[in-house]
Amino acid sequence: METTTTAPVTTTAAGLRYGLLTGFVSIIFTFILLATGQEGNSGLALIAFIILIAGIVFAHKAFKAGNAGYMSYGQGLGIGVLVGGLNGTLSTVFNYVYRTFIDPDMVARTMDQMRAKLEQAGNMSEAQIEQIVGASMKYSTGAIGLAIGVASGFLLGLVFSLIIAAITKKAEPEFE
Template sequence: MEAKKPTTGKFGLIYGTAAAIIGIVFTFMLMASDLLFDPSPVKSIVQAIIFIVIVILAIYNFKKNNDNYLSLGQSLAIGAIVAIVASIIGLIFMYCLTTFIVPDFWAQNAEATRAIMIENNPSISPEDLENMLEMQSKFNWIIYPAMLVMNLVVGFFTALITGLILKKTENLY
């Protein structure tokens, strides 16, 4: 009896769910430490590193469970599935966060942005500041598709590089 081959879909689903859960836990950690609205780029860098490591682990473990074989196509499929699953779960969580968990999320975000704008440009007029914040509030929805696109781009390039490094195809002869 031949051993059952692993599927890219299964690995993508498992690791995509893991990435989303870790991202959600990270968000709650930021909330607990009062850093949710902190403008530091470190948060984004840490989230990106976590996501990249999970994509790499998914591909590596797939190869390990696939008799040490991995094609570039399999690597890209796993990366795409991880990114899509993590994004969908993350988007649902983001909606819940901004609607139910922190109902005044966008108002708090605007206040944090106001403080940053004043700090970076102390001579800004109150009218200009209000106009900028009002314009920003009209485009809050952009975070949802941007999150999806960023995860797909990062997932694709991570899977591409990882697949090129770990690629090993079966000898059919």
């Protein structure tokens, strides 16, 4: 009789699979926000963090399922950073495409909303407001915006994974 054993799941495989899945879920969620005009709703934007956290948790669970229930802290950290990085990359590229080709007026609307909020606060001069809006425009569009978005994805993956991996890790016994 032939016995079949499955190969252990690698950290890269788990991170890639769940990073892509989480990225696509984030894109769908972002598109829904944009299509309904809720992109400025910070309460709904928190759901994006929940999506990332869930992606990391599910990636850890899948890794452990393929590795006899074990995962070291370092493996969990690596998986989470990969999930966060892929999620950030896909989301950033989607936002770039959306703002550039689908709704090019969105950037101007967002900057106008920012300007209105700063003016309403009443604690800045017009020159300071223009400086802030100009810097925001520079760092949220083009190649700089893409680089910041991708780096932010990896950074968020790292931050969340530092906590999540500490909770989900299960070290393999050293002596069996």
